[in-house]
Amino acid sequence: MTSRTLRRRLHHEDVGGRGNERLESSGYDGLSEPLLANYQDGDQSRSEGHRAEDLWDDEEKKARLHWMFIFSQLITQWAQWLANIVFGSGSLIGRILPLTSGTQNGISQKLFLPSLTPLQEERLRYLQQRLEVPFDGSQVEHQDALKQLWRLAYPGRELPPLKSELWKEMGWQGTDPSTDFRGGGFISLENLIFFAKKYPDSFHRLLHKQDGTRAEWEYPFAVAGINISFMLIQMLDLQSGKPSSSAGIRFLELLEKDEMAFDNLYCVAFRMMDAQWLAKRASYMEFNDVLKSTRAQLERELKLEDVSCVQDLPAYNLLHRQIGR
Secondary structure, eight states: OOTTSOEEEOOOSSTTOOTTOEEEOOOOOGGGOOTTOOOOSGGGGSOTTOOGGGGGTTHHHHHHHHHHHHHHHHHHHHHHHHHHHHHSTTSHHHHHSOOEEEEETTEEEEOOOOOOOHHHHHHHHHHHHHHTOOOOTTSHHHHHHHHHHHHHHSTTSOOOOSSOGGGGGGTOSSSOGGGGOGGGHHHHHHHHHHHHHHSHHHHHHHHTTOSSOOOSSOOOHHHHHHHHHHHHHHHTTTTSSSOOSHHHHHHHHHHHHOTTHHHHHHHHHHHHHHHHHHHTTOOGGGHHHHHHHHHHHHHHHHTOTTOOSGGGSGGGGGGGSOOOO
């Protein structure tokens, strides 16, 4: 399929919604543009002496290039967030400058930051300390965490070396998982372990792609998990001294009720992403689009008035049911 091909995409308010479905022809824009989306149709796209099917002979190489592109964007955003720490709401400059949220329907909405309770401050500080820990493959603690993830994912199977082709089965890009974390940090591995321990049935259904009609070219499970961790950190504005986004402010309320609110929200987001993937009948090159729609839906659910903990989110129910074929 080429970038010019008409493709069917779903526009909906909820997972699996069909109310606003329409046909659309479009490429990829902004950060969601994949490396491999610029092939042209017919003979114009081929070098002389090469057949069209040769373009897809090295899918593994293309997959690695695509995910390297995604991670380069993650690293760029991390750098931007470091600047936000200096100029954000927690800094002197941030206190002087007026605080506004995103624009909605052309109207800029002011957000007034509530005072944090001592418990919120303590839990936020601990969470932000977790975010500062990079993954270090030379540390025994981090090596042991990877081994723990393998045992949770494949109970009864022999533990492979830390560099092995077998790690690709879990959805790592190469033979050494430690090279895939980059901007995700150690917390992204902790998120995967938490998911496997707290919701093992849902974890294994996603790992083995057991729900719904799957794409011929699926998203890699482990690397997708790292992207979800990063997406949540960005959405909740956790790199700022004090979150100022609407989702971040609401998250602080959840954090007061549950010290593991971030990890539980991660599990909901992963399950929601897979449900969006199935509803859109997405394939590998559309992963960024699915991640964006997942974030949008999660932000909508966090705005619901009757949500006082992660378990109140409508999408939380996805963790306890199967998605039909």
